[in-house]
Amino acid sequence: MLSSLIDFSDYSFIKCNTVKSDPLSSRSMASKTPVGFIGLGNMGSPMAKNLLRNGYPVIATDVFPESCKELQDLGAQVVDSPAEVADKADRIITMLPSSPNVIEVYTGPNGILKKVKKGTLLIDSSTIDPAVSKEMAVAAEKMGAVFMDAPVSGGVGAASLAKLTFMVGGVEEEYHAAQELLTCMGANVVYCGQVGTGQAAKICNNMLLAIGMIGTAETMNLGIRLGLDPKLLAQILNMSSGRCWSSDTYNPVPGVMEGVPSANNYQGGFGTTLMAKDLGLAQNTATNTKTPIPLGSLAHQIYRVMSARGYANKDFSSVFQFLREEEGQ
Amino acid sequence: MLSSLIDFSDYSFIKCNTVKSDPLSSRSMASKTPVGFIGLGNMGSPMAKNLLRNGYPVIATDVFPESCKELQDLGAQVVDSPAEVADKADRIITMLPSSPNVIEVYTGPNGILKKVKKGTLLIDSSTIDPAVSKEMAVAAEKMGAVFMDAPVSGGVGAASLAKLTFMVGGVEEEYHAAQELLTCMGANVVYCGQVGTGQAAKICNNMLLAIGMIGTAETMNLGIRLGLDPKLLAQILNMSSGRCWSSDTYNPVPGVMEGVPSANNYQGGFGTTLMAKDLGLAQNTATNTKTPIPLGSLAHQIYRVMSARGYANKDFSSVFQFLREEEGQ
Amino acid sequence: MLSSLIDFSDYSFIKCNTVKSDPLSSRSMASKTPVGFIGLGNMGSPMAKNLLRNGYPVIATDVFPESCKELQDLGAQVVDSPAEVADKADRIITMLPSSPNVIEVYTGPNGILKKVKKGTLLIDSSTIDPAVSKEMAVAAEKMGAVFMDAPVSGGVGAASLAKLTFMVGGVEEEYHAAQELLTCMGANVVYCGQVGTGQAAKICNNMLLAIGMIGTAETMNLGIRLGLDPKLLAQILNMSSGRCWSSDTYNPVPGVMEGVPSANNYQGGFGTTLMAKDLGLAQNTATNTKTPIPLGSLAHQIYRVMSARGYANKDFSSVFQFLREEEGQ
Amino acid sequence: MLSSLIDFSDYSFIKCNTVKSDPLSSRSMASKTPVGFIGLGNMGSPMAKNLLRNGYPVIATDVFPESCKELQDLGAQVVDSPAEVADKADRIITMLPSSPNVIEVYTGPNGILKKVKKGTLLIDSSTIDPAVSKEMAVAAEKMGAVFMDAPVSGGVGAASLAKLTFMVGGVEEEYHAAQELLTCMGANVVYCGQVGTGQAAKICNNMLLAIGMIGTAETMNLGIRLGLDPKLLAQILNMSSGRCWSSDTYNPVPGVMEGVPSANNYQGGFGTTLMAKDLGLAQNTATNTKTPIPLGSLAHQIYRVMSARGYANKDFSSVFQFLREEEGQ
Structure with a gap:
């Protein structure tokens, strides 16, 4: 389909990855713990489905209830707010349209950071201003959580086929943990550096x-x-x-x-x-x-x-x- | 050398050539008749030398007498004006800095067209406005001569090594005759279409x-x-x-x-x-x-x-x- | 009418004129000798009419015969070519669409310069490349004539009302002679300097x-x-x-x-x-x-x-x- | 001085003012109550001095203590934070370098809004993004205060001479109250419309x-x-x-x-x-x-x-x- 034309699926993006990776950390693979997913739009929905396909329990939410229905039928648990997602999952992926949405979902009155647990891994795949990514990272760090930006290349088709490319910014120590989830949804994951460099x-x-x-x-x-x-x-x-x-x-x-x-x-x-x-x-x-x-x-x-x-x-x-x-x- | 970095020498440019070519026409190969060369600057000088190396007698001229000296020592015959070159050669290559120089060398008082013979092949390798190329072609045609534009890619290094790329515009029937000479000076020759399309x-x-x-x-x-x-x-x-x-x-x-x-x-x-x-x-x-x-x-x-x-x-x-x-x- | 909105008719353009002017030179005022006019389009036609209104005999031509008819009915003499105009008038105004037209009308086979008389004043009111104006001035000078560029501001309405502004380039000695004619067609005439500066x-x-x-x-x-x-x-x-x-x-x-x-x-x-x-x-x-x-x-x-x-x-x-x-x- | 060249001091800007103004409201003129001033830089300092000259007690603060000293010597009361200013004055003017400074001074931990009183008039003369002005207005309104943006034209010279021009955005009912203060510091005050339009x-x-x-x-x-x-x-x-x-x-x-x-x-x-x-x-x-x-x-x-x-x-x-x-x- 034409919708996937702008992906990088012909390239071995992973080669850029300068981090020596052991893709499956023992912590997370002992058993597949739930993954939160916020933002079930054209892109987010197929991404979340690929997590389900890979055996991850998914805790999801979206401002549009109808967007949640299909995922619920596939086995996801749907909750009412980002805060609730944060209450139930210690790895959360967000896929939102723009910077203000990201700010609301993370720092709003029912936002993730209201209930985020220490050590939670927050991965934002929205395409937004890197300055906002940095702000979110600072806010998350205050709560003891870790924020990474991981915007994608590739359209709806690539999302469905798990052929997205993720460009990841954030602390290097947590990159492997992010990579474990992202490889379920994409063909290539590239580590770009500090928070915001994925967006950059x-x-x-x-x-x-x-x-x-x-x-x-x-x-x-x-x-x-x-x-x-x-x-x-x-x-x-x-x-x-x-x-x-x-x-x-x-x-x-x-x-x-x-x-x-x-x-x-x-x-x-x-x-x-x-x-x-x-x-x-x-x-x-x-x-x-x-x-x-x-x-x-x-x-x-x-x-x-x-x-x-x-x-x-x-x-x-x-x-x-x-x-x-x-x-x- | 860096000077040849902007050439196309890694590419098989000739594949673009849509003309089925018999590179050596019988007319010109019976014996190597003299080739005129006008413009012995940084680029023209090594180009003319490559013609000499390939066994072509060269009749040359330039506005700077000192530019002619070196070529003369290598066996070229030096004359006083473009008109004289036209008098002695029926294939002429020009390599000049800009449009006004081309206009002068072709149509000026001592220009090529003053003494050009019917059937002469004129190849201009200068980089100029394609509209001027078209004007020269019309003027040449009035005298029974044929004009082609053949600007080059590649710098002084590529010129010395006969690794230039020529982009050629002009009547298709005469392309082979041009190609014979251009392949002595370049690695790739591509036929682009009517007069002016080489420049384009x-x-x-x-x-x-x-x-x-x-x-x-x-x-x-x-x-x-x-x-x-x-x-x-x-x-x-x-x-x-x-x-x-x-x-x-x-x-x-x-x-x-x-x-x-x-x-x-x-x-x-x-x-x-x-x-x-x-x-x-x-x-x-x-x-x-x-x-x-x-x-x-x-x-x-x-x-x-x-x-x-x-x-x-x-x-x-x-x-x-x-x-x-x-x-x- | 809106068509005259882009003129300068509210300004005393003439103040820019740095030439101390005696607007009526004795030579031309002894009697009103014929004025040539070439180019009777939307702008040229009302300009030529204003010359007629001011009592100047007009010798006119245009590539479109129908354009000449109206002016002929008003008393102008219509001839077949710019060369003929030059044969009959020693002051000629041209008003043409673009540079190639100007080149043709001045230097073409039936152009002004084929029959121009020594001392003729040539005023080109076309809007063209100043480099072409300079070329025409050189060509005119070779024939002993004087060329000035005098493009206009103001549209068809200003042309009809003799409210154009002329920006004049050319030798200062001849400016007064040009001014005499231009003031019949415009409200403001400004001397800008050497040939081409009117266009500039x-x-x-x-x-x-x-x-x-x-x-x-x-x-x-x-x-x-x-x-x-x-x-x-x-x-x-x-x-x-x-x-x-x-x-x-x-x-x-x-x-x-x-x-x-x-x-x-x-x-x-x-x-x-x-x-x-x-x-x-x-x-x-x-x-x-x-x-x-x-x-x-x-x-x-x-x-x-x-x-x-x-x-x-x-x-x-x-x-x-x-x-x-x-x-x- | 050249520094005042980019003001509008030659223009009767006030004519733009579409509000019928009674420049001296009875409330504020019964006696001159203190005016807060935050931001004593190159522009803010002479502006605050002009308030003093006009008889207003000034409560001032700045992040650089040395900036406060001169104003203190002239009679201003210097306090430690924007919050303290808000505690002591119900009309406050801010003059800050950029959007982040404005956000900090209004909504930061020691910001104006921490201690602002109901009905306080907040006038920001900084040049910032109108979107930030709107945000500040919303935040101020929540506290029962009124925020207006009033950026200036005119440099340090105009500030010293009280010849600035103020472009004011905010609710029309409060414009007169703002105008009273601004006319002490500027020659022209123009009302532009809703909050943010001054910046616009x-x-x-x-x-x-x-x-x-x-x-x-x-x-x-x-x-x-x-x-x-x-x-x-x-x-x-x-x-x-x-x-x-x-x-x-x-x-x-x-x-x-x-x-x-x-x-x-x-x-x-x-x-x-x-x-x-x-x-x-x-x-x-x-x-x-x-x-x-x-x-x-x-x-x-x-x-x-x-x-x-x-x-x-x-x-x-x-x-x-x-x-x-x-x-x-």
Whole structure:
């Protein structure tokens, strides 16, 4: 399915892992103790199911009761609040839409930290501002718990097939414990460093991805108008220094490649608004760290305009279509 | 040497060639007739030498007499003007700095077209505006001659080692005749289409290269400030959708790779002013064809500013250095 | 009419004139000798009529015969080519769409310079690349003629009412002679310096205008989304350092001002494609002079995209509409 | 002094005030009750002094004890924490460097809200994210207090001379009470609307100011390279549609105007890092409201790069100097 196109499933991500790992720590494998899961949306639901499939009891909750029903039928215990999850599980995974949700679920009146037990491992797979990840880690540490950020690459398809890639930030000593759970849900787990670096890695990758995609779209469009055949131009770029993932794996020009969103009217794939959201995070972290990102910033603006002009739900490679139209057409 | 880093010598460029080629046409191989060569600069001089090495008599000229001396000592016949070259050779290669030079050498008072013979093959390896290539082709055709554009990738090192890549535009029937000569000077020759498409391919590649390089520099800088180890970040990007030639082959961050300009204080490689020049060509062709190139255009501005602020002669990957400095340092 | 909104008719432009002027030179006023006029389009036609109204015999031509008819009925003599105009008049005004037209009309096979008489005054009111103006001046000088560039501000309405502003470049000695004619067609004439500086002044003004307009649109849009009343925000900006022509005289937000295109669904005014054309000229001159114009360049890209996405014929202040739409609407 | 150049002191800002005001409410004027002041930096200190001059008892605090000493000598009562200020005064003004400081001073362990009395009027003159202003207002309301944002325009000079401009957001009923105090410290007070709109107005103005300044710098630089005299070009722009505050009041080109930072090697005025900070706020609010600001965003990046490349403490008009240098110089 196209929905899994933006994963890294062809790569041996685990090789990046600089931690010598003994993947099954004795503590947790003596018996499979319950795992908490908060946030049962399009991504969270299949992730939680994969924990169940791997034999872990799951204690789950979500603001939408209907999201809990399916998981309950599969054997999960559903509770009313993050605080209750924290009361019953000492390993908890959260998968939420944005920073404010994460703040609420961890530090809100019924949040995890109200009832978290000492030594609990908290893994947040949401894609959020790394500064918020750091805040959560500090708050968790005050309660004697451990917080790690572990955002994912890969869409709903990769989540269902347990082929996600996790980029993990947090104290190295706890990485193995996190890895045990994450490998049930993903094909690759990479340790990135201190808390927040998982988010940083994801944000950085997606920013460069956006720049490469818009650049490829501009370049292909220019070449075509200058008389080059699009397939030949793609071949030339891919053998040359212009080569990038967007030119050789996910070419945005219809007719150049098969099995990519550009071959399917830009349906499926990674939506323009999702890219705009990730670029917003990149923008915020860059602003806050006083880091100049001229192209990343302009890429953000372009996806922002596209989101408002009918491209919101198209794959982000539709920037080719956005830029290509000629006057008078 | 670093000077050859921006070539395509690891790739089998020739595979792009969609023309079924019989590389040695009977006409030219009966005996090696003289080849004209105009423009004996840093690139032209080693190119002409490679023609001599392959047994072609060379008739050469250059505006700087001293440039001719060395080639003369190696056996070339030196004459006074492009017109004289045209008088003595029916295959002529030109390698000049910019569009105005090309216009002068072809159509000026002592230009090639003043004495060109019917059927002469004119190959221009300069990097210029494709619109000028088309003008020269029209002017040549009026005189019964054939003009092809064949700009190169690869620096002085690649020129010396006959490892250049030529991107060729022009009538397909004459491509084999051009190929015979170009293979003496380069490792790869790719046929791109009608006149001007060689220039178009080169301009497009270099525009995407510039975008990818600045994007990589921004991304690495942002990641580092967010606490990621630069080598690890490069690994993650290179296994992911952020991957591009600038991240995996020519990384701009000192310490990430060896044998690239960033490992050598940005010396050697492809200078910032040369990149700014190529981006100026991209900008002009985009403006003239009403093609939007938001990132390409901004990349142009960035290299323009860098050229004026002390980075003129540094490799274009020094954009990392340009962007990285922090306030107060 | 809205079409004259972008003129300078409220300003005493003439004050800029640093030349001490005796507006009526004895030579030309002894009797009104014929004036040539080439290019009878939307702008050229009313300009030529104003010369007729002021008592000048007009010798005219245009590539479209129908354009000549109306002027002929008003008393102009119509001839077949620019060369013929040059044969019959020693003062000639040209008003053409773009650089290639100017090159053709001056240096083409039936061009002015084929029959131009020594001492002829050539005034080009087209908006073109200043480099082309300089080329034409050199070519004219070889024939003993004098070339001046005198592009206009103001639309069709200002042309009809003889309220154009002319920005004039050329040798200072001939400025008075040019001024005599230009004051028949415009309210303000400003001497800018050597040949090409008239074009330069126009290009510079319009580039800053485009930047100010997009900036105003962004700012108003941001302020509105942050809860500010648009009229109050405009008031605040206009009393503050954010003030510019686009905020205080031509506000792009519907409802803030009356009598501007934003009050009339962006009809009339100065079309997006015309702005894109002028920004293309700015871009080209900046590229050719190696001048960084980051905002001007991005403004160019934005108007280029708008031109292709349904805004081609709307006033350039419609960039507010282009940027304002929200996701999901 | 140059430091007051970016104020609005020449404008009758008060005219914007849509509230019919009775400037002296009976409550506060029966006798001058104490006013709290928190944040005695470069700006806060002269502001507090002006309250003293106007006869208000001042209860002050600052994290740096030495900042308090001078004010104490002038008669202010110095206390140890914001909470203590809140204990002793029912009108409090805060003037702090950035959002985190504001959050700490209001909601921290020794913050204002720990001891604030019902009905207390809290006025924050810091320049911060309007979202933080709204958060503070909500937190204050819970304690029965009223929070208003009132950021200033005008530098240290304007603060000393009580010539600041205040842009005020908050509930309209309390505006008069705020106005009473603000008029002691500023020449102009403008009511902008609900809480956060004061910040919004300031951010919007400064974003458009930055765009206009960079645009003016680019335009002047381009014109100069095209042969125009800078003074003449400024005259033309200022009479035309390119006119803006940066071209007619604060021209960035040395020699064009007197009494501005460009006439004084860009000393004084409004520093590049301060502009970068305000653009960072604009960027954040735009990202958070999904508002595209292509030029504002690029302006932010440019001032960010400048801040790191030796322009941190120069006036923001030094962008002309940053862009003007030519290759080879």
